[in-house]
Amino acid sequence: MSFLYAWAVGLTLSVAIPLILHLRRRNTDRRVAFPALRYLSRAEDARSRSFVASDVLLLATRIGLLLALAFAAAGLLLGRGGAGDHDPTDLALVIDNSASTGRLVGDRPLFEELLDRARQSLAAARPEDRVWVFPTVGPPVAAGVSAVRASEALARVTLSDGGADLVAAVVEASSALPADGARTREVQLVSDLQRTALRGPPRGDVDGTPLIAYLPQPHDEPNAAVSAVQLTGGTTVPSGVGHGVLVSTALGGGPVDDDANEASVRLQLDGRIAGAARIPWGATGTLGLPELPAGTHEGRVEVDPSGARADDIRFFSIQVVAPPGVRFVGPDTSFARIGVETLRQAGRLGASGETVTLVDGVPSRGIAGVGSAESRSTLVLIPPTDPVDLPAYNQVLAGLDIGWSLRPDPERGTLALEEPSTSFSLSGVTVRERYLLVPGAGAAAASDSALLRTEDGEPWLVRTSAGGTVALLLGSPLVPGASDLPTHPAIIPFLEALLVQWSHLAGWPASDFDAGVPIPLPSWASAVTGPDDRRVTVEGGAPFTGDRAGVYRVEGSDPRAGPRAAHFAVNVPADEIDPTLIGLDRLAELFPGRDVVTGGPGAGAWGDRVFGQRRGRDMAPWLLGLALALAAVELFLATPGRAKKRANGSGRWGRTAGDAEASTGTT
Amino acid sequence: MNEPTASFQTPLEAARQRLDLASPREIAGLEHLELVARGVVEGFLIGLHRSPYRGFSAEFAENRPYNRGDDLRYADWKVYARSDRLYIKQFEEETNLRAYVLVDVSGSMDWVSDRERFPTKLEYARLLAASLSLLLMQQGDATGLVAFDTSIRAHLAPRTTRLHWRRLLGKLGELEASGQTEAGTALKDVAQRLQRRGLVILISDLLVDPETTRTSLRFLRHRGHEVLIFHVMDPGELELPAAGEAVFFDPETGDELGTNSAALRKQYREAVETAIAGWKREALRNGAEYAFLTTDTPLGLALRRFFRKRARLG
Numbered sequence: 001m002s003f004l005y006a007w008a009v010g011l012t013l014s015v016a017i018p019l020i021l022h023l024r025r026r027n028t029d030r031r032v033a034f035p036a037l038r039y040l041s042r043a044e045d046a047r048s049r050s051f052v053a054s055d056v057l058l059l060a061t062r063i064g065l066l067l068a069l070a071f072a073a074a075g076l077l078l079g080r081g082g083a084g085d086h087d088p089t090d091l092a093l094v095i096d097n098s099a100s101t102g103r104l105v106g107d108r109p110l111f112e113e114l115l116d117r118a119r120q121s122l123a124a125a126r127p128e129d130r131v132w133v134f135p136t137v138g139p140p141v142a143a144g145v146s147a148v149r150a151s152e153a154l155a156r157v158t159l160s161d162g163g164a165d166l167v168a169a170v171v172e173a174s175s176a177l178p179a180d181g182a183r184t185r186e187v188q189l190v191s192d193l194q195r196t197a198l199r200g201p202p203r204g205d206v207d208g209t210p211l212i213a214y215l216p217q218p219h220d221e222p223n224a225a226v227s228a229v230q231l232t233g234g235t236t237v238p239s240g241v242g243h244g245v246l247v248s249t250a251l252g253g254g255p256v257d258d259d260a261n262e263a264s265v266r267l268q269l270d271g272r273i274a275g276a277a278r279i280p281w282g283a284t285g286t287l288g289l290p291e292l293p294a295g296t297h298e299g300r301v302e303v304d305p306s307g308a309r310a311d312d313i314r315f316f317s318i319q320v321v322a323p324p325g326v327r328f329v330g331p332d333t334s335f336a337r338i339g340v341e342t343l344r345q346a347g348r349l350g351a352s353g354e355t356v357t358l359v360d361g362v363p364s365r366g367i368a369g370v371g372s373a374e375s376r377s378t379l380v381l382i383p384p385t386d387p388v389d390l391p392a393y394n395q396v397l398a399g400l401d402i403g404w405s406l407r408p409d410p411e412r413g414t415l416a417l418e419e420p421s422t423s424f425s426l427s428g429v430t431v432r433e434r435y436l437l438v439p440g441a442g443a444a445a446a447s448d449s450a451l452l453r454t455e456d457g458e459p460w461l462v463r464t465s466a467g468g469t470v471a472l473l474l475g476s477p478l479v480p481g482a483s484d485l486p487t488h489p490a491i492i493p494f495l496e497a498l499l500v501q502w503s504h505l506a507g508w509p510a511s512d513f514d515a516g517v518p519i520p521l522p523s524w525a526s527a528v529t530g531p532d533d534r535r536v537t538v539e540g541g542a543p544f545t546g547d548r549a550g551v552y553r554v555e556g557s558d559p560r561a562g563p564r565a566a567h568f569a570v571n572v573p574a575d576e577i578d579p580t581l582i583g584l585d586r587l588a589e590l591f592p593g594r595d596v597v598t599g600g601p602g603a604g605a606w607g608d609r610v611f612g613q614r615r616g617r618d619m620a621p622w623l624l625g626l627a628l629a630l631a632a633v634e635l636f637l638a639t640p641g642r643a644k645k646r647a648n649g650s651g652r653w654g655r656t657a658g659d660a661e662a663s664t665g666t667t
Numbered sequence: 668m669n670e671p672t673a674s675f676q677t678p679l680e681a682a683r684q685r686l687d688l689a690s691p692r693e694i695a696g697l698e699h700l701e702l703v704a705r706g707v708v709e710g711f712l713i714g715l716h717r718s719p720y721r722g723f724s725a726e727f728a729e730n731r732p733y734n735r736g737d738d739l740r741y742a743d744w745k746v747y748a749r750s751d752r753l754y755i756k757q758f759e760e761e762t763n764l765r766a767y768v769l770v771d772v773s774g775s776m777d778w779v780s781d782r783e784r785f786p787t788k789l790e791y792a793r794l795l796a797a798s799l800s801l802l803l804m805q806q807g808d809a810t811g812l813v814a815f816d817t818s819i820r821a822h823l824a825p826r827t828t829r830l831h832w833r834r835l836l837g838k839l840g841e842l843e844a845s846g847q848t849e850a851g852t853a854l855k856d857v858a859q860r861l862q863r864r865g866l867v868i869l870i871s872d873l874l875v876d877p878e879t880t881r882t883s884l885r886f887l888r889h890r891g892h893e894v895l896i897f898h899v900m901d902p903g904e905l906e907l908p909a910a911g912e913a914v915f916f917d918p919e920t921g922d923e924l925g926t927n928s929a930a931l932r933k934q935y936r937e938a939v940e941t942a943i944a945g946w947k948r949e950a951l952r953n954g955a956e957y958a959f960l961t962t963d964t965p966l967g968l969a970l971r972r973f974f975r976k977r978a979r980l981g
Binding site: 030031032033034035036037038039040041042043044046047058 | 774775778872874900904907908910911912913914915916917918919920922924926927929930931934935937938939941942
């Protein structure tokens with residue numbers, strides 16, 4: 001309660017009135033003639049000598065009566081009625097169902113507490129309110145419905161393994177509310193206020209809808225997790241070659257126990273323990289994979305349960321294929337040829353076959369030198385060293401129905417390459433000469449992607465498909481004058497990735513995915529089976545969102561290659577590991593232009609904050625009841641009739657004509 | 668066929684059936700103090716089933732008609748033989764008892780808590796004094812009257828004649844309540860006037876200075892007088908008025924006390940009980956009679972107390 005309201009102050013100060021009257025004991029309005037004043041005076045003296053509980057009770061009753069009335073009336077003035085005393089409101093309820101809310105608070109997951117708070121808000125909603133419900137992972141489940149319907153929709157929200165972008169969720173929720181100005185608008189964020197889920201630059205809203213955020217109990221123990229799992233050979237590896245798994249651990253939030261500063265990591269492959277290691281928290285270690293037969297294999301790396309269970313496990317899928325055969329078209333002195341021979345001698349490529357055709361420069365026989373369409377499956381095209389040959393090169397591309405062309409780059413300078421999403425590093429590699437990869441009409445389809453870019457964002461390695469042919473286009477020739485790559489140790493891993501992982505054998509997926517994030521499915525996909533064996537029909541090329549961590553299987557049919565299948569892993573995003581709460585100042589900074597209020601932990605604090613635009617109580621019923629009860633007590637204590645009734649009843653001094661004789665005193 | 672009969676009685680006739688047991692408020696509203704007092708006394712005597720009309724000396728004075736309960740030893744059979752009417756011989760009394768009725772006429776005696784139900788204490792005292800004096804004189808005792816507040820307001824020396832009683836009634840009817848109370852003065856004055864052993868009847872609400880009054884009572888007893896105290900209170904004085912928070916003032920002294928009556932009821936009752944018990948104890952200690960009356964007590968009951976006392980005096 002605030003005492004900024006003069007009326008409330010006045011009402012409260014009125015409590016002093018009975019105190020003053022009591023202390024002065026004077027009522028000059030009423031004068032009663034009473035000859036036996038001497039007896040009354042003796043009675044007064046007797047009372048003043050002893051504690052008179054009834055007198056104090058009368059005083060307390062009057063003070064209580066005035067206080068009850070004052071606070072009951074102040075409810076209207078102070079505007080802080082119960083949560084149910086609010087104007088008609090459009091409420092956007094954002095419920096955080098990300099993986100981090102799975103951490104245990106006491107003996108139950110935080111997510112259940114968040115659901116309780118959401119239900120509490122809906123219980124306080126009035127019939128005329130409209131409610132939108134937005135899970136942070138997954139689509140909205142209710143839009144503009146009554147609180148009852150919203151409660152039903154809320155029951156369908158389940159804990160996911162996905163990550164939350166709370167800022168985006170709040171902005172989305174705000175924008176969903178109608179902006180007709182006739183109703184109060186409010187966004188309630190029921191989340192763990194995880195610092196890493198509230199990222200990005202401040203997001204000011206044009207409408208300034210107030211945000212009421214639940215503040216949960218801060219975590220009191222660190223959260224152990226497997227933060228990353230990376231296959232050293234990529235998700236698609238040739239058979240017969242040893243590989244490993246790079247495992248990174250993390251301990252999010254809270255102090256590290258010195259006695260347990262190492263994580264006990266276990267590796268499972270196809271449901272069987274395949275390895276174990278102790279890795280310091282926050283470090284990365286390697287666990288070797290056994291030699292695997294060709295086929296798809298599912299694996300998981302896990303640490304002991306702690307905090308949120310979902311991030312204690314990380315899944316992966318590895319596809320073991322026969323080494324692809326590579327046909328090289330180009331000059332004998334090409335660095336690319338040397339690299340291919342090296343890989344072949346190391347057994348990383350097939351000894352024969354024409355699975356991948358690597359073309360360095362312009363083929364001497366033009367498009368015919370590349371081979372027939374039936375014989376080629378994947379093309380890797382390295383541009384010519386001399387820009388003079390560029391038109392002929394572009395003609396070859398056009399002849400292959402590749403919708404891309406190369407153009408000289410007059411602004412070229414020394415540029416670094418962005419790190420690839422594979423196991424090798426291109427750190428230190430710079431590009432001095434390049435061509436601009438320009439998509440033509442019909443190019444840049446959904447299946448086209450830039451696998452590598454220079455630091456200025458221009459594509460440097462593009463994967464495209466045309467006429468059933470997958471083509472990888474490089475932006476620079478593999479010569480020392482054009483880039484550091486030919487003389488860099490990364491040339492061999494780069495060529496291997498180019499020929500094995502980025503070729504059609506490993507076209508999809510290149511890595512695992514985060515839960516809750518849309519995944520672009522391959523064009524041939526028609527169905528996806530989740531880790532819970534639930535199979536859903538999908539449309540090829542359409543995004544798919546897996547909200548459960550695990551290994552998924554995608555099936556479909558390629559018009560040229562027939563039935564196909566692939567596996568991909570979905571894991572808890574690394575941002576979900578650290579349960580540290582965001583600072584409240586930072587929270588306000590993220591939402592400039594709107595009132596940000598936090599309430600919690602617990603139902604009481606949350607109930608005080610939700611529906612902040614309250615109109616005050618009509619009148620607190622219990623306060624009025626209390627006032628009436630106190631008034632009755634006051635009447636009983638102070639009203640003259642009480643004693644009269646007693647005197648006429650069984651009191652000692654009561655007398656009538658009939659019993660007068662018996663009661664007449666004498667000596 | 669019996670005709671319906673109607674009984675027509677004046678209020679006085681109705682009250683005289685047993686005025687001694689009637690409500691004091693009813694008979695105080697009647698005029699003719701003489702008739703009322705007679706009615707009260709006669710009713711009281713009828714209740715005793717014997718007549719007090721007998722003299723104490725042998726000198727004949729006059730005859731009067733026979734009343735039921737008269738002692739037939741004093742019937743005038745000669746007159747009965749001549750007139751066939753029965754008369755009782757009355758004798759000039761030679762009383763050895765002189766009585767004074769002291770009536771408090773201070774301002775507090777004029778107070779009444781409920782005018783519809785009770786007479787004022789003065790009205791009650793007036794009726795009681797008239798009845799007592801009649802009863803005394805019918806027994807042959809010379810009876811006088813003293814009305815007092817802080818001083819003697821009216822004085823009538825003791826006599827036994829009927830004319831004297833009427834004069835006494837006249838004095839009683841003239842009394843008005845006013846001023847404060849000083850019973851000690853009146854009691855000492857009476858003590859000076861009573862040369863022989865006598866009876867002093869004090870009718871007062873005893874809202875007086877206790878110490879002075881006790882001293883005077885002891886003085887009277889020391890002089891050999893018998894003392895009978897009628898302590899008259901209004902029923903509304905026994906219980907604190909239901910006034911809530913108010914300023915209470917004494918109409919007699921003008922003293923004020925602001926308080927909450929609801930908070931003092933218990934203490935007030937205890938104070939009144941203590942005061943009554945104190946007067947009773949003081950009377951007992953000094954050999955006086957004490958009778959507590961409220962203004963709703965039928966007068967016959969008060970007379971009964973007196974009659975017992977008078978009988979003991981002989």
